[in-house]
Amino acid sequence: MSKKETKHTFEQSLSKLEKIVQALEQGDVALEDSLKMYEEGIQLSKECLETLGKAEVKIKQLTKDLNGKLQLSDFEE
Amino acid sequence: MSDNKIVSVSELTRQIKGVLELGFANLWVQGEISNFKLHTSGHLYFTLKDEQAQISAVMWRSRVAQLRFRPADGMKVMVRGNITVYEPRGNYQIDCAHIQPLGKGDLQIAFEQLKQKLFNEGLFDDNNKKPLPEFPQKIGIVTSPTGAAIRDMIAVISRRFPSVEIILVPVKVQGLGAAEEIAQAIRDINDRSLVDVIIIGRGGGSLEDLWAFNEEVVARAVYHSKTPVISAVGHEVDFSISDFVADLRAPTPSAAAELVVKDKNEVVELIRNFCYTMTSTMNNSIDSYKQTIAHLTQSYSFNKPHDLLRQRSQHVDDLHRRLEQNLTHQYVLLRQQVTSLDSRIKTLDPTLVLKRGYVIVRQSNRIVSKRKDASNGAVEIEFHDGSIDAEITGKRK
Numbered sequence: 144m145s146k147k148e149t150k151h152t153f154e155q156s157l158s159k160l161e162k163i164v165q166a167l168e169q170g171d172v173a174l175e176d177s178l179k180m181y182e183e184g185i186q187l188s189k190e191c192l193e194t195l196g197k198a199e200v201k202i203k204q205l206t207k208d209l210n211g212k213l214q215l216s217d218f219e220e
Numbered sequence: 221m222s223d224n225k226i227v228s229v230s231e232l233t234r235q236i237k238g239v240l241e242l243g244f245a246n247l248w249v250q251g252e253i254s255n256f257k258l259h260t261s262g263h264l265y266f267t268l269k270d271e272q273a274q275i276s277a278v279m280w281r282s283r284v285a286q287l288r289f290r291p292a293d294g295m296k297v298m299v300r301g302n303i304t305v306y307e308p309r310g311n312y313q314i315d316c317a318h319i320q321p322l323g324k325g326d327l328q329i330a331f332e333q334l335k336q337k338l339f340n341e342g343l344f345d346d347n348n349k350k351p352l353p354e355f356p357q358k359i360g361i362v363t364s365p366t367g368a369a370i371r372d373m374i375a376v377i378s379r380r381f382p383s384v385e386i387i388l389v390p391v392k393v394q395g396l397g398a399a400e401e402i403a404q405a406i407r408d409i410n411d412r413s414l415v416d417v418i419i420i421g422r423g424g425g426s427l428e429d430l431w432a433f434n435e436e437v438v439a440r441a442v443y444h445s446k447t448p449v450i451s452a453v454g455h456e457v458d459f460s461i462s463d464f465v466a467d468l469r470a471p472t473p474s475a476a477a478e479l480v481v482k483d484k485n486e487v488v489e490l491i492r493n494f495c496y497t498m499t500s501t502m503n504n505s506i507d508s509y510k511q512t513i514a515h516l517t518q519s520y521s522f523n524k525p526h527d528l529l530r531q532r533s534q535h536v537d538d539l540h541r542r543l544e545q546n547l548t549h550q551y552v553l554l555r556q557q558v559t560s561l562d563s564r565i566k567t568l569d570p571t572l573v574l575k576r577g578y579v580i581v582r583q584s585n586r587i588v589s590k591r592k593d594a595s596n597g598a599v600e601i602e603f604h605d606g607s608i609d610a611e612i613t614g615k616r617k
Contacts, residue, residue, distance in 0.1 A: 152355070152357060153355050153357065153383070154353065154354055154355040157355065157487075157491070160491070160494055161494065163498065164494045164497050164498055164501075167497075167498055167501045167502065167505075168497065168501055170501070170505065174505070174506075174509060177502065177505060178502070181498055181499075181502045184494070184495075184498045185495065185498065188491045188494055188495050188498075191487075191491050192488065192491055194383050195381075195383055195484050195487060195488055195491075196383075197382060197383035198382055199378070199382055200374065200377055200378045200382045200384060200385070200386055201384075201385040201386070202374065202385075202386045202387075202388065203385065203386070203387050203388070204365065204387065204388040204389070204390055205360075205387055205388070205389045205405075205408065205409060205412075205414065206389075206390065213408055213412065215387065215414075218365070218386075218388050
């Protein structure tokens with residue numbers, strides 16, 4: 144588990160971003176609300192792009208120890 | 221026997237048994253199954269026949285367990301076994317060690333039979349298929365830790381969408397116990413709710429090699445998995461039972477990796493488009509507000525105060541004009557009045573009367589206009605051209 148776990152999953156963030164874009168495009172949002180939404184949208188897109196920027200796949204393996212208990216460990220190819 | 225020696229039925233049967241069982245050991249017989257019966261004891265009983273003859277056949281429970289398919293009436297088979305004699309009934313039969321279907325292999329038959337069975341139970345129903353997550357964060361992979369399949373999948377996922385975590389559950393993918401290991405792995409990963417999607421699979425091989433993925437225990441584990449499962453077994457042409465039960469079949473493990481994650485670059489492109497759309501809509505919206513404001517400031521409503529002011533001042537002017545008119549009128553009237561009064565006043569001017577010979581008598585600064593107001597003493601008599609002093613000396617009768 145990373146310490147800085149964001150509140151939303153990537154999928155949630157992206158879908159929220161999509162909704163904001165749609166709402167703004169429809170144009171029936173009050174100016175002040177739309178400015179807030181715009182700020183949130185830009186923030187979300189930053190977060191998403193940051194997630195996408197991660198360069199390496201993390202690989203773990205799920206194995207059983209001697210007592211038959213499941214444990215996660217790093218996987219060496 | 222040459223001495224017409226009489227033997228008992230038991231003796232005869234024993235001798236026949238000896239001849240038959242020694243003479244017909246470990247042979248292969250081909251025929252069609254009929255009167256097939258799986259006894260509650262677990263033993264199989266059937267008749268093997270062709271057009272002209274038939275022979276009873278039996279397969280004991282311990283060997284039945286090793287059969288991969290289920291024999292049925294009308295099935296053409298080859299059996300390997302020995303002839304045995306059942307003394308109590310004087311019957312001979314073939315005791316089968318192995319049965320295999322003619323034409324198709326036993327694995328093929330087993331595959332079709334299990335497929336039909338699970339289909340009938342509804343394990344392949346589309347209604348039961350779970351949607352795959354669009355952006356899984358954790359991907360479980362149930363496969364051999366040493367095969368080409370895992371390397372290929374890691375490579376594809378790393379290339380396409382590296383911001384995920386892969387959790388490998390290493391299993392045997394062929395040989396004894398492989399199916400049970402795969403099924404257990406699927407259950408373990410489900411129990412811990414570890415991942416968003418599971419890929420089970422292995423690289424290509426013979427039907428024998430891929431067999432674990434055709435076993436019922438794997439099919440049921442896939443069916444009961446709460447996490448969506450992608451089945452990726454062998455090559456494109458290989459179909460396995462797990463493919464039919466899984467929520468998605470991938471033709472190969474690499475293809476599964478392609479299907480499970482989107483291409484990062486496409487998503488980046490999508491997000492950039494979102495940003496562009498948001499920014500341009502915001503700009504458009506602000507421009508349009510600006511335009512609206514500009515339009516409003518030029519509008520009648522916005523300028524109404526000015527207009528009102530103008531209207532009011534016009535009204536004032538109007539009133540003023542009317543007031544002036546009124547005043548002029550009044551003035552003329554007043555002038556006429558004044559003129560008439562003036563002429564009347566002029567007729568009343570006392571000096572004119574004085575000029576005609578009248579005088580004004582004042583005593584103690586009061587005008588004496590009546591006889592009784594006058595008393596003896598000094599008086600002032602005013603003429604039109606000046607005054608004189610006089611004295612009243614007495615009143616006449």
